Amino acid sequence: MSVGTPKSLxxxxxxxxxxxxxxxxxxxxVLTPSPELPNTSSIGEKDLSLPNGTxxxxxxxxxxxxxxxxxxxxxxxxxxxxxLFVTVDDPKKHVSTMETYITYRVNTKTTRAxxxxxxxxxxxxxxxxxxxxxxxxxxxxxxxxPPLPEKFVVKGVVxxxxxxxxxxxxxxxxxxxxxxxxxxxxSFNDHFNVFLSAKDLSSYKKQxxxxxxxxxxxxxxxxxxxxxxxxxxxFAAMGEYLDTFxxxxxxxxxxxxxxxxxxxEYLVELREYGPIYLSWANAEDDExxxxxxxxxxxxxxxxxxxxxxxxxxxxxxxxxxxxxxxYIESMKNVLKKRDQVQAEYEAKLEAAALKREERQAxxxxxxxxxxxxxxxxxxxxxxxxxxxxxxRQDFRQLLxxxxxxxxxxxxxxxxxxxxxxxxxx
Amino acid sequence: MxxxxxxxxxxxxxxxxxxxxxxxxxxSEEAAVIENPEVxxxxxxxxxxxxxxxxxxxxxMEISVSEAEKRTGKNTMNMQETYTVYLIETRxxxxxxxxxxxxxxxxxxxxxxxxxxxNYLLVTxxxxxxPPLPEKRAEFVWxxxxxxxxxxxxxxxxxxxLENFLLRISAHSVLSKDNIFYLFLTQENGWxxxxxxxxxxxxxxxxxxxxxxxxxxxxxxxxxxxxxxYSDELQSVISHLLRVRARVxxxxxxxxxxxxxxxxxxxxxxxxxxxxxxxxxxxxxHMDAYAASVDDILEEEEHYADQLKEYLFYSEALRxxxxxxxxxxxELEVTALDLVSKKQQREELATGTVRTFSxxxxxxxxFGQETPEQREAKLKVLEEQITEGEEFVKSKTxxxxxxVQNSWIDIERFKEQKNQDLKEAxxxxxxxxxxxxxxxxxxxxxxxxxxxKM
Numbered sequence: 001m002s003v004g005t006p007k008s009l010x011x012x013x014x015x016x017x018x019x020x021x022x023x024x025x026x027x028x029x030v031l032t033p034s035p036e037l038p039n040t041s042s043i044g045e046k047d048l049s050l051p052n053g054t055x056x057x058x059x060x061x062x063x064x065x066x067x068x069x070x071x072x073x074x075x076x077x078x079x080x081x082x083x084l085f086v087t088v089d090d091p092k093k094h095v096s097t098m099e100t101y102i103t104y105r106v107n108t109k110t111t112r113a114x115x116x117x118x119x120x121x122x123x124x125x126x127x128x129x130x131x132x133x134x135x136x137x138x139x140x141x142x143x144x145x146p147p148l149p150e151k152f153v154v155k156g157v158v159x160x161x162x163x164x165x166x167x168x169x170x171x172x173x174x175x176x177x178x179x180x181x182x183x184x185x186x187s188f189n190d191h192f193n194v195f196l197s198a199k200d201l202s203s204y205k206k207q208x209x210x211x212x213x214x215x216x217x218x219x220x221x222x223x224x225x226x227x228x229x230x231x232x233x234x235f236a237a238m239g240e241y242l243d244t245f246x247x248x249x250x251x252x253x254x255x256x257x258x259x260x261x262x263x264x265e266y267l268v269e270l271r272e273y274g275p276i277y278l279s280w281a282n283a284e285d286d287e288x289x290x291x292x293x294x295x296x297x298x299x300x301x302x303x304x305x306x307x308x309x310x311x312x313x314x315x316x317x318x319x320x321x322x323x324x325x326x327y328i329e330s331m332k333n334v335l336k337k338r339d340q341v342q343a344e345y346e347a348k349l350e351a352a353a354l355k356r357e358e359r360q361a362x363x364x365x366x367x368x369x370x371x372x373x374x375x376x377x378x379x380x381x382x383x384x385x386x387x388x389x390x391x392r393q394d395f396r397q398l399l400x401x402x403x404x405x406x407x408x409x410x411x412x413x414x415x416x417x418x419x420x421x422x423x424x425x
Numbered sequence: 426m427x428x429x430x431x432x433x434x435x436x437x438x439x440x441x442x443x444x445x446x447x448x449x450x451x452x453s454e455e456a457a458v459i460e461n462p463e464v465x466x467x468x469x470x471x472x473x474x475x476x477x478x479x480x481x482x483x484x485x486m487e488i489s490v491s492e493a494e495k496r497t498g499k500n501t502m503n504m505q506e507t508y509t510v511y512l513i514e515t516r517x518x519x520x521x522x523x524x525x526x527x528x529x530x531x532x533x534x535x536x537x538x539x540x541x542x543x544n545y546l547l548v549t550x551x552x553x554x555x556p557p558l559p560e561k562r563a564e565f566v567w568x569x570x571x572x573x574x575x576x577x578x579x580x581x582x583x584x585x586x587l588e589n590f591l592l593r594i595s596a597h598s599v600l601s602k603d604n605i606f607y608l609f610l611t612q613e614n615g616w617x618x619x620x621x622x623x624x625x626x627x628x629x630x631x632x633x634x635x636x637x638x639x640x641x642x643x644x645x646x647x648x649x650x651x652x653x654x655y656s657d658e659l660q661s662v663i664s665h666l667l668r669v670r671a672r673v674x675x676x677x678x679x680x681x682x683x684x685x686x687x688x689x690x691x692x693x694x695x696x697x698x699x700x701x702x703x704x705x706x707x708x709x710x711h712m713d714a715y716a717a718s719v720d721d722i723l724e725e726e727e728h729y730a731d732q733l734k735e736y737l738f739y740s741e742a743l744r745x746x747x748x749x750x751x752x753x754x755x756e757l758e759v760t761a762l763d764l765v766s767k768k769q770q771r772e773e774l775a776t777g778t779v780r781t782f783s784x785x786x787x788x789x790x791x792f793g794q795e796t797p798e799q800r801e802a803k804l805k806v807l808e809e810q811i812t813e814g815e816e817f818v819k820s821k822t823x824x825x826x827x828x829v830q831n832s833w834i835d836i837e838r839f840k841e842q843k844n845q846d847l848k849e850a851x852x853x854x855x856x857x858x859x860x861x862x863x864x865x866x867x868x869x870x871x872x873x874x875x876x877x878k879m
Binding site: 410411 | 690865
């Protein structure tokens with residue numbers, strides 16, 4: 001982990017806050033690199049350490065040409081020139097005397113120089129993912145870190161070793177790593193690298209702790225309670241958007257749950273309904289038996305298809321909604337941190353202005369604060385655009401998926417009904 | 426939209442022509458209508474049983490129950506009540522076939538008068554499976570349906586049911602010839618008195634008598650025993666079916682309606698989005714359409730439920746025919762037993778032996794034997810009674826046999842009708858389900874298109 005090497009910002013460069021465009025007016029698709037590339041020489045002067053003195057993790061080497069390459073690579077979202085691929089699969093149960101838990105296989109393929117090998121395959125459990133996320137939040141506080149699936153299973157009814165639960169979790173963990181791997185800054189994080197490659201993560205974790213205590217990195221990013229004067233428009237807008245969006249997601253979650261519940265109750269009734277036609281058929285002679293059995297068959301195939309629909313919605317739809325709610329919660333925290341950084345800067349600036357007797361250079365720590373604010377804003381802005389884009393794709397996919405499942409349900413029912421009743425479609 | 430409950434058809438010798446839909450009113454379905462000699466009301470004082478052409482009234486007359494209205498009036502206890510009357514329209518078929526469109530003859534009847542007609546038919550034609558009336562009170566209701574008799578939807582469905590009832594009777598080769606039925610259709614005032622004057626109520630078998638017979642009959646005809654079991658099963662299975670169907674309808678309604686909430690939230694969400702907004706908004710409209718579509722679906726299903734209900738009530742009519750047979754059979758058995766016992770008594774008297782324990786035996790022991798004169802007198806009475814009894818047994822046997830014969834003809838006719846009607850109903854139910862699936866596919870495909878434009 002290289003400490004102290006300043007990392008340049010991949011996108012907005014040195015635009016001032018006022019020049020940064022409105023968060024809701026992101027461009028379609030690819031993030032366009034800032035027209036003003038940071039001057040190589042000025043990079044070295046930026047001290048991107050945290051206000052309390054601990055350095056920010058800046059693990060990626062920063063020569064301007066490789067930076068340019070990386071810019072273009074990372075911004076290419078359709079993956080043709082992506083150089084890091086991560087998947088999560090193959091859940092397995094481990095039983096020891098102390099506990100039982102599930103591990104997942106994490107596979108990596110990469111051409112990046114930061115990795116020693118081109119391929120890795122390691123086993124990780126949820127705890128490890130949780131550790132990774134915490135590390136990322138600590139070391140990349142100016143970025144939006146993707147969410148993990150819920151840690152604890154709230155409802156006592158759900159079996160955390162059931163196939164459905166494990167599969168749902170696996171998909172979410174896969175998504176989590178992919179989002180990080182696609183991120184131009186987070187993907188170069190050292191902890192991420194180790195997570196993907198280390199055979200023995202637990203010893204690294206312990207070692208990391210020792211290092212941390214030396215570096216003081218374990219000190220959480222906490223600023224004093226400064227009051228923010230004026231939140232810039234685009235960040236205020238971000239906050240408002242998130243507030244409204246999370247409410248809407250909550251509503252959609254409740255509606256989806258209600259539908260699942262109603263469908264389950266509908267299914268219960270159907271299960272009683274169909275067989276009545278069969279017992280009626282027993283009392284009748286040939287002529288009526290066939291149509292009666294036909295209707296019984298139609299009801300039964302409807303039931304089966306309905307059960308599948310309800311399961312799918314439970315397993316695929318609801319978890320994604322909940323993931324986004326968690327995402328938004330962590331994003332709001334990042335926004336708060338940004339406010340704090342800005343508040344601190346404003347306070348120090350004001351204090352310095354009061355102290356100034358003659359015209360002298362602005363004190364360095366005020367300058368540091370200003371840099372911090374600008375970097376934070378730039379990182380956040382870039383991540384916000386990225387996030388908006390991903391969100392759009394995610395929800396488009398999610399809703400199309402919902403429509404597809406319903407279409408399949410009706411298709412299955414229709415075809416089986418026609419078959420049972422020998423009626424033309 | 427007006428609709429008939431089923432294509433009422435005659436299964437016997439006559440054929441049915443179906444006319445063009447009537448121009449006069451909106452959307453009336455085809456009436457079953459046939460050729461005619463004119464039947465002037467004044468000519469018809471007694472049963473029209475003797476027309477001899479084997480045709481039913483349906484061939485001569487177009488019948489419909491076209492409207493319903495609320496009335497208020499004083500009832501028998503001089504209290505104000507509100508009730509519904511139904512307009513019965515009749516027209517001569519020949520006139521229609523000749524291209525004329527005469528105004529229909531009309532009169533108003535309320536439900537209780539239909540009931541009176543049916544009760545009269547039940548008593549008078551006990552060997553016929555008499556078509557049932559639509560339900561008196563709304564049963565098998567699911568939450569959105571009203572159980573209120575005054576509810577317009579209920580009234581409408583009842584109107585259809587009453588029309589179906591009249592058409593069934595007028596398609597029946599025996600029932601359609603009944604004069605009381607004819608007067609029901611043509612004579613508004615004083616009809617009730619005419620019915621009561623027939624004295625049919627006196628002829629009705631008491632419920633107690635019938636129940637008694639059911640328990641005590643020893644040798645009912647096997648076919649009737651089977652028919653009784655069948656009608657019990659039919660009643661039980663259709664009731665169960667209708668109950669569960671109502672719950673299914675309730676749940677289906679819930680599933681569809683909750684989707685309407687998506688419409689609202691998508692609309693609200695689209696307000697904070699830039700590029701996703703349009704797609705979301707239009708998808709929301711489709712969700713609203715989806716939620717609304719369930720109303721039509723369930724209305725059609727209600728129609729199917731009504732068809733099943735008719736046969737639920739028909740099973741009671743079947744049961745009534747079985748009961749009548751049991752009663753006749755029981756009376757025959759009782760009469761026969763009585764004859765046997767009388768013959769036995771004669772034997773005892775004649776031979777002087779007391780074979781079985783009897784009061785006679787007791788009294789003769791206690792009070793001494795009778796005189797020959799007394800015995801002669803008693804024998805004479807017994808002989809008369811026996812002769813009478815033998816005649817009685819003969820006529821009862823004949824009555825039983827005739828009953829079995831006549832009723833079985835109608836039962837066979839009923840079976841055919843039932844199979845045909847229910848088959849059609851079940852097939853159209855399956856078609857309904859398929860249509861529901863198609864609509865669902867359409868809506869979700871539209872929504873999917875909107876989502877892909879997000």
